[in-house]
Amino acid sequence: MSTRTASGGDDPLIESRDQLVAPMAAGEKPSENWRIGTEHEKLVYCTKDHHAPSYDEPCGIRAILMALTEFGWEPIEEGGKVIAMKGADGTVSLEPAGQLELSGAPLENLHDTCCETSRHLEQVKAIGQRCGVGFLGLGMWPDKTREELPIMPKGRYDIMLRHMPRVGNLGLDMMLRTCTIQVNLDYSSESDMVKKFRVGLALQPLATALFANSPFTEGKPNGYLSYRSHIWSDTDPARTGMLPFVFEDGFGYERYVDYMLDVPMYFVFRDGKYIDAAGQSFRDFLKGELPALPGELPTEGDWQDHLSTAFPEVRLKSFLEMRGADGGPWDRICALPAFWVGLLYDDTALNAAWDLVKDWSMDEREALRNAVPKLALSAPLPGGGKLADIAGQVLDIASAGLTARNRLNSSGDNETGFLVPLREIVEKGRVPAQNLLDKYHGEWGGDLSRIYEAKSF
Template identity: 80%
Template sequence: MSTRDTSKSEDPIIESRDQLVAPMQAGEKPKSDWRIGTEHEKLVYKRDDFHAPSHDEPCGIRDLLLALQEFGWKPVEENGHVIAMSGDDGTVSLEPAGQLELSGAPLENLHQTCAETGRHLEQVKAIGDKCGVGFLGLGMWPDKTREELPIMPKGRYDIMLRHMPRVGDLGLDMMLRTCTIQVNLDYSSEIDMAKKFRTSLALQPLATALFANSPFTEGKPNGYLSYRSHIWSDTDPHRTGMLPFVFDEDFGYERYVDYMLDVPMYFVFRDGKYIDAAGHSFRDFLKGELAVLPGEKPREGDWWDHLSTAFPEVRLKSFLEMRGADGGPWSRICALPAFWVGILYDQTALDASWDLVKDWTMEEREELRNAVPKLALDAPIPGGRILRDLAKEVLAISRAGLASRARLNTSGDNETGFLETLDEIVASGKVPAQRLLDRYHGEWGGDIKRIYKYSF
């Protein structure tokens, strides 16, 4: 989730609709400038008793962040609290209950992306070894209740925590108990954006299935393979889901702006503080009729903030965010950007991927999205097949797309090797969550604490 440490009060006031479309238009780049931005979250625990550390306790989240100064990172503060660290590899920030996130730098190829991931994990592991802290690569806390988790000192989280129970039953679980891997990718034009959005949105359930890694809640199997994905179905219907309008022929920037104007606000950032505007309308704000700031009109920074508060399966800002995957260990962090780059950054692969799903109805897309959290690769798809069958085809397309890019490392290897962990999942038919369940019912003897041995 976005980290902000300065006021945007100097931004221009929004006077025209063109300023609302501008962030999306500003994302257009020639193919030579397309980059890969990878984000991944991890669960943090104390090794002595497995509790989730608070922000302020010794060797807690604040101390973990500050310890990154040893590796050249610099603190970012909000109201006197360290909430993030910035550096050459992007930003390390905290999520609502202390989940630690790396929002990586925009990089040219997957070799750089995976090296960045490796550096980050080596750094936090080194710090964790000194502090008695460990990290879990999962989609959701396997054993913690909401009440057992700390709350981080970040203004926007206070507002969201108050608002979530008003609009859904599982929003607090989303904030406090889940982790994800995401990748942010570029487009060259409005037409290119629209095709990439449609294709990735239709295939997002496949990514959810391949990375399904959240089968436990409060120490027991929860009946799902990706409970994290299920949580999004009851978080906030105004800002989540499959966005049917993306599949309309006339979809483009303007239509996404209309969608975002219909998404209720969370906050306005002024003078270093978050003002609660939860449930209010950005359309009213544009007219100077926002109740919490009467007479004031939004600035461009307010619109950028608002764009970060919608949570559909794919999100558009000045790039496209792939949002379907559960958190996982090192090898799968590298696999997610490989999967999407192979599909979306090669025109032949993009066309072939869209051809596989373009004839599905919106009802069929919704049915698949709803089936995947429980069934993963066994979910039915149109044509009397299952998602595993489609996975084989899509992985072949992604592999061809990566091979066509011909981005080589110093050993002469291209980027296709990053898909190997996904090839193994599809070949076995077992997603990560199913392997965890096998251990739980087998060698672990129903003891969920054994999962802490399977950290990064």
């Protein structure tokens, strides 16, 4: 989640609707300036007993963050507490229960993305080896109850933790127990954004299936392959989901602004503190009628904050965020941006992907999204068959898109090699969660503690 570093009180006041549209319009870039921003989270545990470390304990989350200064990272504080580290490779931040996230820098190609990921993992593993701390690549804690998990000292999390049970049954699980990989991508124009948004939403269930990696809850199989994805279906319906309006005629920046104005607020940030505005209306804020700040008008910074509080399957800010994948190991951290860059960063590939999904009805898209958490590649496909039936074709389109980009490393390799882990999943017809369940029921003999050795970075 976003890390705020300055008060919004000094930003320009919002005085026109143009300022609400501006962040999206400002994201337009010529294709030669398109970048790739990859984010990935890891579960942090103490190797001695597998407990999740608190913020302040010896070798806890604060100590891990501060140890990154050895590698040139600089601390970001909130209320006197270190909540993130900034550096050349982006930002390392703590999620609500201490999950550690790298929000990577915007990079030109996937070779750079994978090098960035490798640097980060080498750094945290070096720290972890000294501290007796490990890092687990899964979509969800396999064995922890909510009560066993610590809470990190970040103001927006206090507000969200209070608000989540009011609007859904699984929002606390989303905050405390899940991990994801996502990629942030650019667009050249409003029409380019629209097509990418539509393809991203329609094919997000395929990404969820390929990366499904959360089949356990509190030490036992939970009946899902991506329980993390299921959690989002009962988190907060006002700010999640497949966004049917994106597929309607006339969709663009203005319509997304209307959607965001209808998304209830969480907070306002003033003087280094988060003010609880959960459930209140940004439309009222624009009229100076926000109960949390009566008489005050919002700033551009307040709007930027609010844009970060919606969690649909694809999110628009000044770039598009692909949000459907479970956390996983190093090669899948590299594979997710390869999947989406291949589909969305080449016009021929983008058109081919759109041709594949454009005739699906909204009901069919919703049904596919709802089936995937349990069934993954076996989910029923619109028009008949299973999701697995188009998985190879989509990977072929992505591979062709990456080939056309022709971004080569020093050995002369293009970016298609980063799709290999996904090719293997499709060829074997087994998603990561199914392999974990095979281990659990087979050689692990129901001993889920074995997952720490098997799936740590």
